[in-house]
Amino acid sequence: MSIFTTTLLIAISVLSFCLVLVSIRFILGPTLPDRITAFDLFVANTIGIIAIYTELTGHENFIDVAIILSVFGFLGSISFAYYLMKAYR
Amino acid sequence: MWEEIDLLKLREIISSVFILLGIAFMLIASIGLLRFPDFYCRMSAITKGSTLGLGLIVSGMGIYFNQPDMALKVTLIISFTFVTAPVAAHVMARTAVRNKVPFWYKTNLTEFKEYLRKKHQEDKEAKKEEPAPKA
Numbered sequence: 052m053s054i055f056t057t058t059l060l061i062a063i064s065v066l067s068f069c070l071v072l073v074s075i076r077f078i079l080g081p082t083l084p085d086r087i088t089a090f091d092l093f094v095a096n097t098i099g100i101i102a103i104y105t106e107l108t109g110h111e112n113f114i115d116v117a118i119i120l121s122v123f124g125f126l127g128s129i130s131f132a133y134y135l136m137k138a139y140r
Numbered sequence: 141m142w143e144e145i146d147l148l149k150l151r152e153i154i155s156s157v158f159i160l161l162g163i164a165f166m167l168i169a170s171i172g173l174l175r176f177p178d179f180y181c182r183m184s185a186i187t188k189g190s191t192l193g194l195g196l197i198v199s200g201m202g203i204y205f206n207q208p209d210m211a212l213k214v215t216l217i218i219s220f221t222f223v224t225a226p227v228a229a230h231v232m233a234r235t236a237v238r239n240k241v242p243f244w245y246k247t248n249l250t251e252f253k254e255y256l257r258k259k260h261q262e263d264k265e266a267k268k269e270e271p272a273p274k275a
Contacts, residue, residue: 053152054152054153054156055152055153055155055156058156058159058160059159061160061163062159062160062162062163062197065163065166065167066163066166068167068170069166069167069169069170072170072171072173072174073170073173073174075174076173076174076182082179082236082241084179084232084235084236084239084241085179085182087232088173088179088182088183088186088229088232089173091186091190091225091228092169092170092173092186092190095166095190095191095193095194095221096166096170096190098194098198098217099162099163099166099193099194099197099198102197102198102201103159103197103201105201106155106159106200106201106204106205111205111207111209111210114201114210114213114214114217115213117198117217118213118216118217118220121217121220121221121224122220125220125224125225125227125228128228128231128232129227129228129231132228132231132232132235135235135239136235136238
């Protein structure tokens with residue numbers, strides 16, 4: 052196993068650990084804005100995992116998934132903020 | 141001399157360095173999200189950390205593949221993240237201030253209190269003037 056593959060495996064396991072930490076904050080989070088920012092970081096971690104998986108397998112088509120996911124994460128957080136603005140005023 | 145350098149090995153090493161830096165930033169951002177005392181501190185930590193970490197990971201991938209179309213897609217992801225992450229953070233922080241999410245007790249609010257009082261007064265008046273919903 053080369054040093055490059057080892058680095059990629061370390062990276063994918065550290066990012067999975069980050070997902071666990073973010074999920075703990077998602078469960079704890081006292082208010083709804085906390086959960087929305089946790090969701091934002093969740094999407095960013097998932098994009099990182101997809102990028103590393105693309106590098107690990109060598110299939111270049113997977114990177115399109117990361118582009119679409121970055122668009123939809125932004126849309127999700129913006130629409131939740133709009134809902135909060137309308138709901139509690 | 142240039143023929144002796146293994147370019148694939150060089151690309152792998154540069155890509156590994158970028159990816160390790162990127163996951164370090166991602167890990168710091170996640171720990172900050174878990175440990176900081178306040179919604180606004182957490183938002184600051186994750187916006188900066190996740191933007192830089194994602195940019196480093198994705199550019200490391202672009203260096204490894206070394207093709208024009210991959211470089212274009214990597215530039216697209218990085219530019220989109222750098223534009224949208226601050227916008228989303230600003231919208232969320234503004235919504236949280238309007239909805240009276242509490243600050244940490246050590247936060248220095250002496251110059252911000254006037255703005256908060258004015259905004260909450262405005263919101264209350266807007267709610268009062270709003271006509272009752274028709275049945």
